[in-house]
Every structure is written in structure tokens, then in C-alpha cells.
């Protein structure tokens with residue numbers, strides 16, 4: 001995936017929401033995409049403001065160095081894989097416990113196991129999606145959730 005390669009400038013774009021059409025079953029948002037013209041620092045992070053190309057509002061961005069971005073990606077991957085492993089472990093346990101007969105009055109052991117499964121499952125999803133989207137850029141919104149007029153977006157490939 002070429003868009004995940006780390007160049008001197010972020011591959012992620014910032015987006016200004018141009019329009020929002022609310023349909024009965026879904027919402028269509030249109031964005032104008034602009035490059036984030038902030039060079040990655042040698043190391044650490046660089047904080048700079050850019051003027052939005054659509055509304056001229058100052059937008060603050062934090063851009064991480066290549067090394068820092070790589071280690072973020074690794075951390076997300078570790079979280080994602082660990083989450084999936086935890087979910088699988090709890091899944092197997094639920095399957096085993098679920099087949100057993102629980103004595104009357106005893107608490108159902110599946111409840112806490114289901115919580116563990118859910119926690120692992122969610123960290124797996126969050127970790128793996130951020131692993132895919134991480135570009136070492138923090139700004140208005142995130143590439144995963146966009147609320148408000150500005151967001152971070154990958155350009156369509």
C-alpha cells in the first residue's frame with residue numbers, strides 16, 4: 001500500500017466539509033481535501049498551524065517524525081493483535097463454560113467472560129484500524145471519526 005509509505009510530508013490530507021446532505025437512510029458529506037504542508041521533523045514532533053483553504057480558519061496540526069510515526073504504528077499493531085488474541089481466548093472460554101450446567105443459585109460465569117471478550121474485540125478493532133490509518137498526524141478530527149467541519153482524510157487512491 002503506497003499511501004502508507006512515510007515521506008517527508010504527511011500523506012494524510014485535511015478536509016473541510018463543503019456540504020452535508022441528510023437523506024432518509026444516510027448522510028452524504030462532501031469534503032474539500034488539502035495537503036498538510038508541514039515537513040516531518042528530524043525527530044520528535046512539530047506543531048504548526050495552517051490556514052484552511054476553504055474557510056481560512058487556522059487549524060493546528062501536530063506532525064511526528066518518521067521514526068515516531070513508525071513506533072506509533074507498531075504500538076497500534078501490538079494493541080490490535082493483543083486484542084484479537086484476548087478476544088479469541090475469552091471466546092474459547094465462553095464456549096467451554098457455556099456447555100457446562102451451572103448449579104442453581106450460582107452466578108452465571110459467562111457474564112464476566114463476555115465482558116472480557118468484548119474488551120478484547122474492541123481493542124482489536126481500534127488497534128488495527130489506527131494501525132491502518134496512522135500517519136503521525138494529529139489535527140482537527142481523526143481519519144476514523146469525523147465530527148465538525150474539519151477532519152483528517154486519506155486521499156482516494
Ligand SMILES: [Zn+2]
Pocket residue numbers: 016017052053054055056057149150
Ligand atoms: Zn475550513
